[in-house]
Amino acid sequence: MHDQVKIFDTTLRDGTQSEDVSLLVEDKLTITEILDDLGVHYIEGGWPGSNPKDEDYFRQAKSLHLKNAKISSFGSTRRAKLKVEDDPNIIQLVESQTPVITIFGKSWDLHVKDALKISLSENLEIIYDSVQYLKKHCDEFIYDAEHFFDGFKNDPEYALKTLQSAVEGGADVIVLADTNGGIMPWEIEEIIEKVKLKFPNAVLGIHQHNDSELGVANTILAVNHGIVHVQGTINGYGERCGNANLCSIIPNLKLKMGIDCISDENLKKLTIVSKKIDEILNLHHNKHLPFVGESAFAHKGGVHVSAILKNSKTYEHIVPELVGNSQRVLVSDLSGISNIIYKAQNIGIPIDKDSKAGKNALAEIKKLENEGYYFETADASFELLLRKHRGEIRDYFEVLSYTVIDRERCDKSQRSPVEATVIVKVKDKIEHTASLGNGPVNALDNAIRKALIVFYPNLAELALIDYKVRILKSVQGTGASVRVLIQSTDKKDRWETVGVGEDVIEASKKALFDSIIYKLMKDDGLVSKR
Structure with missing residues (x-):
């Protein structure tokens, strides 16, 4: 295991293959700057040969002033019937002018025979030609051995030959990819050790998919066996079940394994980065994500809360603030007085365990949650x-009555607005108001605020x-x-x-x-x- 591991983010390429993800060029540029600020080492921007959007991204990305990350373009090995210099995909990779180029090639003989329909030896030539040619057009070249683990399990000798072709072509990094996401932990350990024996001087990377819910675990295990280049996506976006989640990988490497993959200060940005990118992708942030989710350090059971008030280590595996998160205590029917005390302290209300107010509030909460x-x-x-x-609630107003009327128009082409009327009492004055709305709730909201704004103008806000x-x-x-x-x-x-x-x-x-x-x-x- 090495003290330094490089982080390769593929959110903008592999991550966008997620079913719910679509990005504009402007979104991709914004995310690039966010990832760079986080301190990742590589940002895979897309496949310039696949669509005009990615081509435009690479043109505009040249004007970005990145502090930490190198941008990588992505593509495939040359087509079987074309010379490498004539392949449109290869030409686009060169024209992207990125400091790093990443391509994938076939490692599984099944794919060579059934998908490419070429001979095994021809595939080896394709890998060598592509790597050797593209290496001359970039500062650093990364070769992704697609389906490597499945290929090794089926024909280990041939899978290793595909890596040999990439090494001889001049690849700087050889990435072992579990493209189907089905490799088991004990298999990944054994296979990596065999690859290391064959290529003792190679810089090895890992690319995990999450189809068996092992993406993060297998990535961490790979690093423990000497892998120094880690690929993944923010929040685990990706095709099918997603890719290995960098928001879990990075803190595990940093805090559990002592590997300096990003700085301490950048690690504190991880939670906000996770949320920001979800926002850009117009996705709801998953509150149950480890490390960065709102529930990651949320405590509900009274026994748990009582313990963390004494020592947070009792139910928290790390200090939340290290990843930019924070401890939360939830109040529910499972709560004890400790939950009430904790929440009260956070909002500046002094309460102790013998407080009558706290005990009465807890009793009412349990009753209300049951309802x-x-x-x-x-x-x-x-x-x-x-x-x-x-006893601190002020008597601002009293609603004496309210009525909501939803009429149906004879003209069915238009929806009739709903009418609400309210009668409110503020001190010794009574206000009777009516208002319309798009529905019963909207009408009632408009009516009550229309009545009260006479007495409380700030409700207009x-x-x-x-x-x-x-x-x-x-x-x-x-x-x-x-x-x-x-x-x-x-x-x-x-x-x-x-x-x-x-x-x-x-x-x-x-x-x-x-x-x-x-x-x-x-x-x-x-x-x-x-």
């Missing part, structure tokens, strides 16, 4: 509940930015209870509230009222800011 409430993400509703038991409905106990059909989660903002902060009711309007009303009360208390400096 379908969900406080793990609804931090604003949790804080209001806790402050209620401390309030906006709903996310709204989720979950049907509870669906066996009851249309009689099932409903949970609504709302995210609100005033352009300065964001907060989440929750409501449960027998129908979507009642549940939404409760979440809306919590959101409004939280906004008013926030402006009065009575709750924490988010």
